[in-house]
Every structure is written in C-alpha cells, then in structure tokens.
Amino acid sequence: MLLIKYEKHSILSEKKMTNNDIRVRIAPSPTGNLHVGTARTALFNYLFAKNMGGKFILRIEDTDIERSKEEYTQNIYDSLKAMGLQWDEGPDVGGKYGPYKQSDRLDLYNEFAQKLVASGHAYEGWCTQEELEAEKEIAQVEKNPYVYSKKCLTATPEQIETYKKEDRKPILRFKVPDKKVQFNDLVKGNLEFDTSLIGDFAIMKSNGTPTYNFAVVVDDIQMKMSHIIRGEDHISNTARQILIYEAFGAKIPEFAHVGMILAPDRSKLSKRHGATAVSEFIQQGYLPEAFVNFITLLGWSPADGEEIKPLDDIIKAFSIDRISSSPAVFEFDKLNWMNGQYIRHMDVKELTQRVKPYLTKYDLSQYSEEQLNYLVEIVREPLTVLGDITDSVSYFFGENVNIDDEIKSTVIDTPETQQVLPKFIELCETLDFSNVEKIHEQLDEFRQAMKPLKPKQTMWAIRAALTGLTRGADIGSVIYLLGKERVISRVQKAIK
C-alpha cells in the first residue's frame, strides 16, 4: 500500500534522465481555433519542459484532411505565442526530428506500418463500413462490448481476390495481443487495461493516411518524446498506444493524464457556453498573462499558495505531482478578477499600448502620449476586460457630453447643483489647469467654501456637468485632462 503511494508521488525515471532527454510536445489538430483545454495542456507541457530544462515541441496533427485548415494552424501559432509559449521545435522553426506536420510525414507512417505487417503485428482489413456497422449492432443487441471480429485476419487468398475485384481498398489493423497493459500514470497512479476489450484497431486508413493512435506513436517514438502530458480523454487510447510501442520494441514514455476542463454545467466546454478559443478571450480583452495564470490554476496549484503568479514564477514552481486528477469547472468570476488584477498592476505605458485597439473610435491625437498614459492610469481601476475602456472614457472626447434625463433631473437641475456651478466657473478663472496637484488642492478648498453643502453634493455637481455621470474617475484628474475651455463650456451648458 505504501509502495503504490510512493510511486504515484514520485517521478522515478526522471532522475535517470539528463535534462536534455526531457522532451514533451503539444500536438493540436488544426480543425478549429486553439481551444482552452488544448491551451492548458500546452501550458502544462511547456511548464514541465522549462522547469526541467527540457524541450517543448509543437507538432501539427493534420491527418484529418477534410477538417484541417491552414487558418486554424495559424490561429494555433498565434494563440500559443500570445500566451508566451514559444516552442523549441515545430513546423515553422524546424528541428532535427522533423517534419513537424503530420501531412508531411505520410511516407514515414507507411514505412512504419509496413514494419508491423512484416513482423506480424498488423494485417489488412477489407471489411466495408456496412459490415462493421452490422457487427457493432449485434454486439449492441446482445449487450456485449464491441470488439472487432478479426475476420479479415483469416481471410483466404480467394476472398481477398474478390475484395480487390470489388475495388475495395484495405485498411491496416493492429493485431492486439491478449494481455494486460499496465502503466504508472504520473497523475492518476497505476492504471491497467485488459486488451480482450480492445478490438484490432485500425492504424492505416484506406486512403493511405494513418489513424490518430498510430501516427501519434510513430511521431512520439521518432521525435524521442520522454513524457506525454495530455487530457484524460486519452487514457484509454494509452493502452492501444503502449501496444504499438511494444510492437516496435520502442521505449515507452511516461504518461500524465490531466483532468478535463468542464463548463459550469459540468459538461464538456463547448461553443454554446461562450468563448472556447484562446483568441476569443484575447479579443474580448483578457490579457494573455492573466489568462495563462488563470488556466494554470485549473488543475494545478503552487506549493506556496500564491495565486497571482507570472509565467516565469510558475515555471520555477511547477511540478507534475501537484497536478490535480479531478476535472475543473471553468467559471468566469475568478478569471475576471484576475484580469482586473493584471490590468491594475501592469506598467501604465504598456497598458496604454494594449488598450489602444479598443480606442479606435476616438481621436486620440488631442492628447499627448503622457496625457494618454495618465488617462489610462485614472480609468484602469474598475476595468475587468480591456474592452470595458471603450465606454468608460467617452466623456474625455468631444466638446460636449451626453447627459441623460435622469441625471439631468436628479442631479443637474437641482438647486444645490445650480448653486455650485456658477461658483465653480469663478474658480476656473484662478485654477491652474496644468497642474493636477494644484487642482486637487483648490478643489479641496472649494469644497470647504461651499459649506454648508455636503462635499458630496459639490463634487457630484461638477462631475455630472463634466461627465454626465455620477460615477467615474477622480474628478480633479478629469478636469486636468479636459482642460480649461471644455470644462468651462460644459459647466456653462449645465447652468440653466
């Protein structure tokens, strides 16, 4: 009992390896934009590689010709780069175990498949889809697990001749040996599968392309992968894959299967739950840094408990044995909070640059770069996503402000406000608009002078006249950015 525990919590074989032997990969299919789940898997692989001083490899699995698209490949590159996960080897950067796109490796799969045929580990399958469907249906009716009948294993030369005459194209099937496949998963612990439940699965399709399970193993052998970190939806594939490793007499890598990321309703995260692609989150104004930080915490936790942790620190803190084996629900609340944290603590100049794409509807040229930085500084606090800034800065642009009826009747047109505003215009004559601190001081004095009006009433009057709102950035700073002319003209318009 103690022994099992020990195995689960240590990564024995790592110790025998030098760091250069640590090689992990992310292998997405370009059948859609980079998904949150894939992104997290990529992240864990990256973190492990960087923590161990190993290599992180990108491989594009585009054997599904119909569904693979070049634009998705590009999206995968862009998203990974935005997250800061630069790969050491990949289709675009090369490497000595390439090519890194499966569609460029077709000859290799064929070659490896033929080796298995030669060694008696694989055979041709001639069944039509209909025949296979029929087999499955029978299994279903009899409530038996479906296992391929192996009938092509024993096909006579005559039968094969007729198949050929019918213009059938064969697939290649792996001859599954009768045994128990056992492996020690780095996050799940000891796992065992009985191969009698696994049918002789396909390794090459009739169109000459490899199936996923075969291509993965060929690539992982040839690319010398040491650890396979992936989602737990691949656990049962692992048994098949180990069989293939064994048939080749290849070294079997370490496996680590991570719990899935689920939607709030505990189903698989999909389009109907909103954004699922990394690029969508970035578009909405989530900072890639915050996003990365957040998804790291879905299934992993740092030993020191510090949750706000930039990528470099996560790399230092990362270890596989702190990966959780249960699934995690993706909720926006904490992501939103974390994004706000990053927005509040980011260097202002950097933030100003990042926010510019959300400010295209405004004429920014009226402000200097310094003023723009200052503007961002004073409005950043309540932002959840970068996109929030678009609406929150509208009163900094244009001559006039929109004041809706409610604010007009409840704030602007009150006797108190009408009392404050003319006095404020007087103040403007002596106000030093070029100096924010001075403005604040004079505003302070003004508030005092307006007693017995409450400070709140005084400030609301000015705020409403200038911004049309009862809430927003510090009003002294607003006055500074707006400048004398606009301040006076807006206040005058508010006076009845």
Place this chain on the structure above:
RNA sequence: GCUCCCAUCGUCUAGAGGCCUAGGACACAUCCCUUUCACGGAUGCGGCAGGGGUUCGAAUCCCCUUGGGAGUACCA
C-alpha cells in the same frame, strides 16, 4: 451496454492517518476607507456525496451505493 477515470464550501483548490474546531482564493453579505463607482482593508456566510469497514484515531486507506466525466470510429 461495456471499460476506465473522478468526487473537500456555489467555483478553483490546500490536505500524503493525529498538525483539521478542515486552510486559502473567487463570488456573495455586512462594515471601514472615500468627492462617486471602484480599489483596498476587516468580518461573516459556506464544504469532506451517502453508507459500511480498517484503526486508539479517517477528509486522507479499503469496499459498496450514488452522482459526474471520458472512451468504446477508416475523428483527433
């Protein structure tokens, strides 16, 4: 159906038989700060799915039940 995985506050999690009266974060509530919203600070709310074992002692180990998830393709 069959096989496998998983199970701590609403959510993310800490937890490796005694450090647990189960800790932290988000969310929520209240209060404080304040020219507003917010930020920040303080406090509160809230959980070991259920049942059996093992043990002097169980969130932790074992079994069953229940609930969730995945796989069962010439998709990846």
